[in-house]
Amino acid sequence: MVTAMPLDEFIIQIFCLTDDLYKKIVKTPLRQRGPAPKLTDSEVITIEIVGEWLGFDDDQAIWRYIKLHWLDFFPHLPDRSRFTTQAANLWAIKQQLHQAMLVKLGHQPHGVHLVDGFPIQVCHLTRAHKSRVFRGAAAFGYCASKDRKFYGFQAHLLTDERGLPVEMSITAANVDERDVVPELVSTIKGLLIGDKGYIRPLLSDDLAAQGINLQTALRKNMNDSRPKAFVKTLMKVRRKIESTIGQLAHYFTIEKCRCRDIFHLTGRIARKMLSYTIGAYMNLKAGRPLTQFKNLISD
Numbered sequence: 001m002v003t004a005m006p007l008d009e010f011i012i013q014i015f016c017l018t019d020d021l022y023k024k025i026v027k028t029p030l031r032q033r034g035p036a037p038k039l040t041d042s043e044v045i046t047i048e049i050v051g052e053w054l055g056f057d058d059d060q061a062i063w064r065y066i067k068l069h070w071l072d073f074f075p076h077l078p079d080r081s082r083f084t085t086q087a088a089n090l091w092a093i094k095q096q097l098h099q100a101m102l103v104k105l106g107h108q109p110h111g112v113h114l115v116d117g118f119p120i121q122v123c124h125l126t127r128a129h130k131s132r133v134f135r136g137a138a139a140f141g142y143c144a145s146k147d148r149k150f151y152g153f154q155a156h157l158l159t160d161e162r163g164l165p166v167e168m169s170i171t172a173a174n175v176d177e178r179d180v181v182p183e184l185v186s187t188i189k190g191l192l193i194g195d196k197g198y199i200r201p202l203l204s205d206d207l208a209a210q211g212i213n214l215q216t217a218l219r220k221n222m223n224d225s226r227p228k229a230f231v232k233t234l235m236k237v238r239r240k241i242e243s244t245i246g247q248l249a250h251y252f253t254i255e256k257c258r259c260r261d262i263f264h265l266t267g268r269i270a271r272k273m274l275s276y277t278i279g280a281y282m283n284l285k286a287g288r289p290l291t292q293f294k295n296l297i298s299d
Contacts, residue, residue: 004298005282010053011073014278015046021100025093037086038076044087045094045271047074052275053251053297057268058258059084091267094274098165101277105164105284109187112161114241115194117177118249119143120170120265122152122257133260141173144197152257155269156180158188161237163244163291164280165273170265178203185212193238244291248272251279251293 005013019042030041050070051062063080071077078086122138123131128151138152156177158167169184178200185192189211196217204214215234218224224231248254252272259265280290288296 004295005286006298008073010282010297011046011050011070013282014049015042017278017281018042018045018049018097021097022093025096025100030093037078037082039074039078039083039086041086041090041093043074043076044083045090045097045274047077047083048087048094048271049275049278052272053279055251057253057256057272059087087271088264088267091263091270094267094270098270098274098277101274101281102164102166105277105281105290107160107164107166110189112191112193112237113166113185113188114159114161114163114238115157115181115184115192115198116238116241116245117154117156117197118245118255119146119150119173120153120155120255120257121150125149125151134257134262137172137262139172139174153265155254156184157241157245158184159241159244161240163240165244165248165276168269168273170269181214182206182210185210188212191215193234195238244276247291247293248276252276 019040022042022045026041029036047062047066051057051065054065056062056065060080063077063083066074067077077083119141122128122134128140131151134152140149140151141154142149150173152173153170154173154175154177156169156171157165159165166188167184169180171180178198181194181198181203185207190213192207192212192214194214194216196219198214198216199218199222207214217231217235252275254269254272257265259268279293279296282296283290283292
């Protein structure tokens with residue numbers, strides 16, 4: 001039986017992994033002017049990932065926790081404002097680290113992939129008309145799986161067949177999910193499985209020209225010539241992305257928007273995607289199922 005990892009060991013392993021990948025990705029200094037911050041970028045990203053796994057999904061809560069409990073590990077922790085600024089400016093690095101983690105996890109760009117969407121709510125519907133946050137960017141939308149309207153953004157997620165998140169795109173809630181697919185799948189080929197919301201013959205034809213075979217369940221009034229066993233298998237595999245979305249919501253509260261501009265929302269999404277794949281990698285090393293995150297860290 002594999003036991004949960006002590007938190008101090010978890011922090012050390014994340015730093016070593018992050019720092020090693022960071023040095024491979026960043027060949028030249030990111031900052032051309034002024035002195036480098038005393039808290040290294042690898043330390044900042046480590047702190048963010050640890051905070052996410054402990055359930056602190058906003059910068060202030062993460063900073064406060066580290067200051068109270070792990071200052072001996074991070075003695076150069078700056079004031080909260082400098083920490084949050086440094087963390088936000090590393091959004092692109094976190095995206096690159098996420099892609100590097102996928103390589104370590106054996107992601108196959110020409111394998112089976114899954115696509116689905118979920119809402120990111122900016123505020124409650126009753127306050128939406130008065131809210132100035134994300135005005136002009138957010139919109140009203142409808143979530144079919146939860147049968148409710150919401151105000152905010154739509155996240156468009158691409159995973160592999162194991163449920164590991166590969167790409168994510170954020171649009172206004174009223175954008176048709178089928179319009180986002182070509183951008184989302186630009187780096188893959190092979191079988192792509194979606195739900196009925198992705199039915200569009202022109203989209204299927206365009207993807208086929210790119211080497212992508214889009215398969216979905218059909219609506220009740222549509223004739224399906226495919227073998228029933230094949231369709232049943234497709235839908236069984238597709239449920240994996242639903243589990244991933246559920247985990248992203250449960251462990252990382254990804255469906256809640258705790259920022260006030262697109263720049264910080266992008267960084268927030270990047271660190272949650274990275275946190276997920278790092279958790280999967282920790283499981284891989286420990287001999288656990290990749291996406292079994294319960295009791296990953298001991299109390």
